[in-house]
Amino acid sequence: MSIFYEPRFKSAAGNLPPTNPLFWEIQTNQSDMAAFHAANITREDPIGKGGPFGAQLWLVNRKTNEHVLIGTVQEPEDSNAVVSKGQASAHAEAESLSPEKRQQVKDFLKENAEEGWEVVQVSSAESCPSCRSKQVAFANELIVEDLITSGQFHVVFKATYDQTKEDAGFNDAPYDQTFRAIHELGVLSRQEGLFDLEKALLENLGASAQFHSGELIYTPVNLVDDDIVPDNVLKIMRDAGEQPVAVIVHPDGRILGQSLDERDLGNDGINLPEKTAIVRAIEKASTYLRDKESKFASWELEKATVYTNIRDIGPMAYSGLLWSDLSEAKVVSSFATDLVDEMAQEVPGISNRNLFLQVAVDYDSRKSPLSVVFNGDPEDASVAHLVWKARMQAEKVKNAQAVRMDELVARPDLPKVRMIDGTYINLSRLVETSEVSSDYDGAKGKGSKLEAKPL
Ligand SMILES: [Zn+2]
Known part of the structure; x- marks a missing residue:
């Protein structure tokens, strides 16, 4: 199957949910309905807390047919929180994979070891590469600790990328397409890795055609020398020593955010990829734009550049770069070392390159620890998407009515x-x-x- 002709969801054709498919059909639709209600809330702010997406996290046992939902009766599931948090990556699946919920899953699996429990993430729409990175990272963490085996982390979704674009105007496919091309063109098996990405994409007919038509969006990653790095950034790099660091610099020269890797691997009982340097720096830059400049779409970082000492950029960091309207990642070669790369591993013990590959491959690849199930119907829209579309259109009509009124009032023939x-x-x-x-x-x-x- 060529990634340039077939949408990703088709590669999920051979995968089935772990237990009764009707049960999972009910859950994907339940998530969609929950998102429908969340998106339909009338607030002063027309788009409320976030986009029209919902997710759930389950533990299931095929042998006993038990299904355990990670949540409470008051809050059984999660929805998108991009607007309320001001973070591009606060998608429903990411919210349902919060550190607290991941810890609950781990505690349960440890207490009920050897009983055959598996994990299921339900989503009202196909997961973007950022969320898939989180699913893959968590699956790896559970596999490394012998709590599940590869393929026992399931993702069951309703609406495809195409449906989400068509019905709600959100288009994840061009970002995901870069991940797919990275695998298809063997970028990660080249010695240069992501530094060869731009060249590989532009040299390939399919990839460059999709880039020019907007069906593929990438952020270039380049290795640079000290002489093109601003002095204040060099100082931050020097101070960081061999700790992973990222600095986000606006085109006008302002530093919007900077961060070291904030994980305490000795004491954090769980992997916290959201505390890695690039992901944290992006989050801090968004918070800065929202709090200091009152910017609504604060997750758009206005073509800023990320400077880092991490050569082996992981999938979660890379999807963060794609998501945040950044122009380029510049890896400052004189500060990049093997130790930095090791400390920057999104899942400790697995190189970012290997993790990246697991996120990039299609749903039918055995290299992925996930078993992804498309449980929707390409002809059947998500109701949350439709209500979202209607609300956006209603905003447009409302604003246009106000303009028409002003025009009418100004006339003598009112x-x-x-x-x-x-x-x-x-x-x-x-x-x-x-x-x-x-x-x-x-x-x-x-x-x-x-x-x-x-x-
Ligand atoms: Zn996502």
């Missing part, structure tokens, strides 16, 4: 409006209070619920 019972109604009020009309329950001749005001 129409005079009144109700049939003689009450006058302010035209702008009629336009603004469309919500009141939604109480209409059939013509009874009771007159309008609108407040009548003289013009």
Whole structure:
């Protein structure tokens, strides 16, 4: 199957959920319905806490047919929190793989070892490469600790990338396509690894055609010498020594965020890839733009550059780069060492290159520890996506109505409006209070619920 002709979801065709498929069909749709309600909440902020996506995390046992949901009755599942957190990667699956929930899974698997429990992540839509990195990292962590075996981490999803793009306007496929091309073109088996990415993509006919048409989006990773690195960045690099470090520099020269690797591998009982240097620096830069500059889409870092001493960039960091509107990652060669790369491993004990490969391969590859199941219907839209689309369109109509009103009011021939019972109604009020009309329950001749005001 060529990645340039076939969408990724088709490679999941041979995979089945671990227990009753009808049960999982109910759960994927339940996640979609939960996301539908989350996206339908009327708030001052038209898009509330985040996009129209939902996820769940389960432990299941085929032998006993037991299913354990990681959550509470009050909060059985998670939804997208990109807006409320101001972070590009706060997707529903990532929220449901929070450190606390991962710890609950690990504790349960340890307490119930050897009983054959498996993990299932349910998602209302196909996971993006950032979330897949988190799934792969967690699966590896559980495998390394002998809590599950490869293939016992399942991901069951409803809407494909194409459906999500079509119905809700979110398009993950071009970012994922870069991951697929990295595998297809053998970038990670070349000695230069990601430093060869740009060349490999542009030299390949399929990849370069998709890049030019916008179907493939990548962030170049280049090795650079000290002389092109700003002095304040060099100082941060020197201070970091052999600790992994990342610095995000705006095109205007401001440092938006910087971070060392903040994990305490000796004491953190769990891997915390969200505390790795590049991921943390991106998060800090977003927080800076949101808090200091009140920027709404604070996850867009305005074509900033990331400087780092990490040569072997992992999949979670790379998807963070793709997601955050960064122009380039510059690896400063004089500070890059093997020790830095080892300390920057997103899953300690596995090289980032190996982890990257597991995230990049298609769903039918045995190199991936995940078993991904497409449990939706390409003809059947996600309801959360549809309500999202309607809300976006409603915002557009509302804004356009306000503009039309201003235009009309400025004219000398402003129409005079009144109700049939003689009450006058302010035209702008009629336009603004469309919500009141939604109480209409059939013509009874009771007159309008609108407040009548003289013009
Ligand atoms: Zn995601």
